[in-house]
Amino acid sequence: MMAGNYKKVNRDLTMSFWDRLYIPEIIRGLWITSAHFFPNLFSTMFAYVTGDPTKRKIMTIYYPEELPNIPDAYRGRPVLVQGKDGREKCVACGLCEVACPPKCISIVGELREDGTRHPKSYILDGSRCIFCGLCEEACPVEAIVMSHEYQNLSEYHRGLMIYDKEELLVPEEKLERRLKFIRGRAFGKCNY
Amino acid sequence: MSVENDARMDLHAKEMILNMGPSHPATHGTVRFLLKLDGEKIVHMETEIGYLHRGFEKHCENGTWTQAFPYTDRLNYNSAMQNNVAYALAVEKLMGVSDKLPERAQYIRVMVCELARLADHYTNLGAAALELGALTAFIYLVESRELVWDLIESVCGARLTSNYIRIGGLSADLPEGFKEHVKEVFDKTKVLCDEFDRLLTHNRIFVDRMRDVAPISKEDAIAFGFTGPCLRAAGVEYDVRKANPYLVYDKLDFDVPVGTTGDNFDIYLVRLEEINQSIRIVEQVLEKMPEGPINIDDPAVRQPSKEDVSSKMESMIFHFKNQIEGIKVPKGEAYFATEGSNGEVGFYVVSDGSGKPFKCRVRPPCIPLTQAMGFRVQGAFLADIIPTFDMINLIGGECDR
Amino acid sequence: MDGLAIFQTPGMFGNIIEMMLKIIFIFTMNMGFFAPVLTYVERKQSAFMQDRIGANRADVFGFTFFGLLHIVTDAVKLIVKEDFIPRGADKVLHTVAPLIAVIPALIAFSVIPFGGKYNLWGHEANLVIADLDIGILFIFAVASIGTYGAIIAGWASNNNWSLLGGIRVGAQMLSYEVAMGLTIVGIFMVYGSLKMTDIGAAQEDFFHWGIFLQPLGFFLFFTCALAENKRVPFDVPEAESELVAGYFTEYSGLKFAMFWMAEFLEIVTISAVLTALFFGGWHIPFVSHAMLSGFLSGIVGPDFAELITMFVHVGVFWLKVAILIFLQMVIRWTLPRFRYDQVMMLGWKIILPLSLANIAVTGLILLLVG
Numbered sequence: 001m002m003a004g005n006y007k008k009v010n011r012d013l014t015m016s017f018w019d020r021l022y023i024p025e026i027i028r029g030l031w032i033t034s035a036h037f038f039p040n041l042f043s044t045m046f047a048y049v050t051g052d053p054t055k056r057k058i059m060t061i062y063y064p065e066e067l068p069n070i071p072d073a074y075r076g077r078p079v080l081v082q083g084k085d086g087r088e089k090c091v092a093c094g095l096c097e098v099a100c101p102p103k104c105i106s107i108v109g110e111l112r113e114d115g116t117r118h119p120k121s122y123i124l125d126g127s128r129c130i131f132c133g134l135c136e137e138a139c140p141v142e143a144i145v146m147s148h149e150y151q152n153l154s155e156y157h158r159g160l161m162i163y164d165k166e167e168l169l170v171p172e173e174k175l176e177r178r179l180k181f182i183r184g185r186a187f188g189k190c191n192y
Numbered sequence: 193m194s195v196e197n198d199a200r201m202d203l204h205a206k207e208m209i210l211n212m213g214p215s216h217p218a219t220h221g222t223v224r225f226l227l228k229l230d231g232e233k234i235v236h237m238e239t240e241i242g243y244l245h246r247g248f249e250k251h252c253e254n255g256t257w258t259q260a261f262p263y264t265d266r267l268n269y270n271s272a273m274q275n276n277v278a279y280a281l282a283v284e285k286l287m288g289v290s291d292k293l294p295e296r297a298q299y300i301r302v303m304v305c306e307l308a309r310l311a312d313h314y315t316n317l318g319a320a321a322l323e324l325g326a327l328t329a330f331i332y333l334v335e336s337r338e339l340v341w342d343l344i345e346s347v348c349g350a351r352l353t354s355n356y357i358r359i360g361g362l363s364a365d366l367p368e369g370f371k372e373h374v375k376e377v378f379d380k381t382k383v384l385c386d387e388f389d390r391l392l393t394h395n396r397i398f399v400d401r402m403r404d405v406a407p408i409s410k411e412d413a414i415a416f417g418f419t420g421p422c423l424r425a426a427g428v429e430y431d432v433r434k435a436n437p438y439l440v441y442d443k444l445d446f447d448v449p450v451g452t453t454g455d456n457f458d459i460y461l462v463r464l465e466e467i468n469q470s471i472r473i474v475e476q477v478l479e480k481m482p483e484g485p486i487n488i489d490d491p492a493v494r495q496p497s498k499e500d501v502s503s504k505m506e507s508m509i510f511h512f513k514n515q516i517e518g519i520k521v522p523k524g525e526a527y528f529a530t531e532g533s534n535g536e537v538g539f540y541v542v543s544d545g546s547g548k549p550f551k552c553r554v555r556p557p558c559i560p561l562t563q564a565m566g567f568r569v570q571g572a573f574l575a576d577i578i579p580t581f582d583m584i585n586l587i588g589g590e591c592d593r
Numbered sequence: 594m595d596g597l598a599i600f601q602t603p604g605m606f607g608n609i610i611e612m613m614l615k616i617i618f619i620f621t622m623n624m625g626f627f628a629p630v631l632t633y634v635e636r637k638q639s640a641f642m643q644d645r646i647g648a649n650r651a652d653v654f655g656f657t658f659f660g661l662l663h664i665v666t667d668a669v670k671l672i673v674k675e676d677f678i679p680r681g682a683d684k685v686l687h688t689v690a691p692l693i694a695v696i697p698a699l700i701a702f703s704v705i706p707f708g709g710k711y712n713l714w715g716h717e718a719n720l721v722i723a724d725l726d727i728g729i730l731f732i733f734a735v736a737s738i739g740t741y742g743a744i745i746a747g748w749a750s751n752n753n754w755s756l757l758g759g760i761r762v763g764a765q766m767l768s769y770e771v772a773m774g775l776t777i778v779g780i781f782m783v784y785g786s787l788k789m790t791d792i793g794a795a796q797e798d799f800f801h802w803g804i805f806l807q808p809l810g811f812f813l814f815f816t817c818a819l820a821e822n823k824r825v826p827f828d829v830p831e832a833e834s835e836l837v838a839g840y841f842t843e844y845s846g847l848k849f850a851m852f853w854m855a856e857f858l859e860i861v862t863i864s865a866v867l868t869a870l871f872f873g874g875w876h877i878p879f880v881s882h883a884m885l886s887g888f889l890s891g892i893v894g895p896d897f898a899e900l901i902t903m904f905v906h907v908g909v910f911w912l913k914v915a916i917l918i919f920l921q922m923v924i925r926w927t928l929p930r931f932r933y934d935q936v937m938m939l940g941w942k943i944i945l946p947l948s949l950a951n952i953a954v955t956g957l958i959l960l961l962v963g
Contacts, residue, residue, distance in 0.1 A: 032927075325929045
């Protein structure tokens with residue numbers, strides 16, 4: 001066995017005389033929880049009266065009136081990026097289709113009149129997507145990114161969860177934060 | 193015939209068979225216990241697992257080496273990053289590139305492993321408190337876990353299914369201001385964990401529930417195949433991070449707590465102390481971490497940047513080949529063991545030379561622990577199953593894969 | 594002033610009016626106010642103790658009233674749930690068990706004085722529904738009947754888990770009733786009477802409060818009362834994580850609500866008993882009845898002064914009850930629960946000898962002090 005830095009935990013000294021009487025430890029426990037209760041209560045009342053939510057000491061927020069702070073790296077719903085000319089950036093190379101672990105993307109590609117490729121149909125099955133981000137990693141033209149949307153993703157019918165190209169298109173301006181992330185911190189750091 | 197036997201024969205006493213089925217508030221992770229009770233004492237207990245089997249190995253065989261990462265997340269879903277790291281290390285060992293990993297990537301891998309360990313220990317201790325009735329203590333630790341998950345979310349994008357590690361390094365770097373965020377989080381979690389400690393560790397009600405309940409000797413623990421906190425609580429000094437150091441664990445200074453009798457209270461104390469040690473490791477890592485690349489400098493292995501893919505020819509070729517066919521791993525087999533929060537998490541990978549795994553087996557640390565349940569609670573009360581089962585920290589995803 | 598002349602009619606009529614008012618008041622306070630509000634307080638207090646918000650979503654046209662409407666929604670939900678009897682269960686017993694559990698919890702309040710004696714326009718009002726000579730023994734007797742409800746529920750459900758819960762309930766409540774009776778003997782010796790009104794009246798002086806004269810008796814009685822009520826740390830019979838829900842696993846709808854109500858009503862009853870015996874009942878510390886009444890009669894005249902004193906005393910009583918309820922809630926959400934055999938050991942091997950020792954020491958001190 002490796003020597004050093006294996007240290008024994010102290011189990012017998014944890015029961016002193018005062019601990020064996022139930023009451024002192026119980027009173028200390030009650031004091032700890034009461035010390036959470038009263039500041040929380042008064043700060044919440046104070047925050048309600050003054051209308052300033054940051055004064056609250058409790059940890060939970062009043063969703064959906066208040067939304068949480070989403071970090072840059074957050075993987076939300078996958079969306080197709082719509083370039084400035086209104087057309088999708090996707091060139092129907094099929095890498096995202098191959099890279100997706102549950103195989104939820106189906107692409108049929110075709111050539112446009114001016115010679116560029118684009119997907120005739122792009123179907124992403126939202127009920128199969130595991131939000132892993134491998135499609136975003138695979139795409140060579142930054143056409144599919146994981147947006148920061150996490151709300152209103154559920155539907156009452158399974159058929160409505162199968163998104164086609166029109167439902168997936170999002171203008172590039174709205175996805176600046178995510179594009180900056182994948183160019184800067186994520187895969188861009190592999191530059192040698 | 194003595195008076196006692198006469199009295200017994202008059203009493204119509206039959207053993208009661210009770211089914212602590214897969215859906216029971218205490219059997220988190222869907223395990224079924226078939227109990228034979230004599231009053232409240234357990235005469236015999238059978239354990240049945242497999243209610244969460246999802247075919248992890250078969251799934252892995254259908255995708256490439258990189259596509260297995262989301263599946264490894266869902267094994268031990270409390271500490272998802274540790275499974276990612278263990279799998280990546282196993283594949284890198286098979287490829288022979290373990291020593292080419294950049295320093296920064298190694299430090300970051302260690303740090304996320306320890307953050308995942310923190311999350312897992314918080315969950316486990318909190319659930320133990322919850323099952324024993326101390327509901328507020330549970331919420332304090334869950335609050336700590338939320339803060340740690342916020343940290344993990346800012347690194348990789350999801351709280352639980354992290355999908356962060358890649359073969360050859362990481363998928364993204366740390367965000368700006370991460371060090372300050374970590375300090376803020378640790379300030380709060382130290383307070384909350386300290387309150388949890390003060391609420392429960394010296395509380396006689398709690399100690400009486402946990403101490404001297406289901407002890408296990410060193411020899412029995414090794415015979416069953418225990419690893420991790422349960423083995424260390426029995427008194428055996430074995431931690432994979434110290435015995436076979438991997439990544440940069442040999443450069444970091446941390447202690448490993450060891451218990452004496454292997455009962456529930458020792459496991460609880462060991463886990464509580466491991467929380468402190470993990471915090472210590474993360475703080476050291478943030479001090480020592482150098483700047484630098486986060487992937488191996490081998491285009492056949494790593495993911496190129498988006499700029500390179502759209503401009504350089506070789507990067508695009510390698511990118512397409514890696515995505516469609518998968519990273520080529522030479523033929524052979526390898527097993528790599530890491531120290532997960534429950535015990536030794538090991539991956540045994542077999543490759544046939546192509547980009548898809550031929551076999552990818554995970555050694556779940558909680559199967560030997562579950563195996564020993566029937567042995568440990570023999571003769572104990574029904575109410576003793578609860579803390580025993582809690583401190584094992586059986587994660588259904590890992591046990592049943 | 595003519596309306597108040599009812600108090601001046603010949604004794605019996607005035608007594609009947611007084612009795613009805615008292616019954617209506619207690620019933621409304623307990624069933625109508627405390628029990629529903631306690632469901633709300635439990636959720637909100639536990640939430641604030643745990644750094645979270647609690648239930649706040651039930652609303653009427655967008656006004657949530659801080660979640661107070663959850664009381665209504667909880668009640669409606671429990672009433673409209675399907676009421677089933679499991680196959681193989683005893684139909685009569687299954688239905689009757691919640692009633693046996695909840696009725697004693699309501700009746701037990703009838704001997705607790707929530708105010709003193711007031712002279713209202715010549716009529717002597719005694720704020721207790723039934724001023725029995727045996728006083729607190731009535732509460733113990735009635736609470737014992739409540740045990741039957743739980744045991745019968747555990748047996749009648751045709752379910753092994755409920756049976757375990759029922760067995761645990763029976764053993765636990767029997768043991769703690771024995772101990773509970775003995776812990777109170779100290780109070781009887783000190784105050785010299787079993788009548789609750791006498792004990793309440795004797796605590797007019799702040800330093801004659803029960804908590805100062807019988808501190809050990811307070812802790813022991815409090816523990817026993819918590820065990821009788823099956824609250825954490827003694828909620829072994831309904832241990833949520835061990836026995837799913839113990840003896841009321843197979844109950845839903847209004848029957849479940851009745852068990853639940855019984856528990857909350859007993860919280861109020863225990864708090865009221867503790868207040869009456871140990872915390873001075875309706876008295877304000879350092880301010881006696883005569884002092885307050887005299888002070889107020891300088892402002893509003895002697896009759897109204899008595900009336901206002903009565904309201905003040907009743908308010909003080911319920912304030913103390915509320916504080917004790919808060920204490921019980923804090924205990925519930927903080928402490929882990931005992932194991933079944935540890936509960937038995939606590940009741941028989943620790944509390945019983947200590948209460949006997951308490952009696953002995955109290956007797957000795959009374960003999961010495963005289």
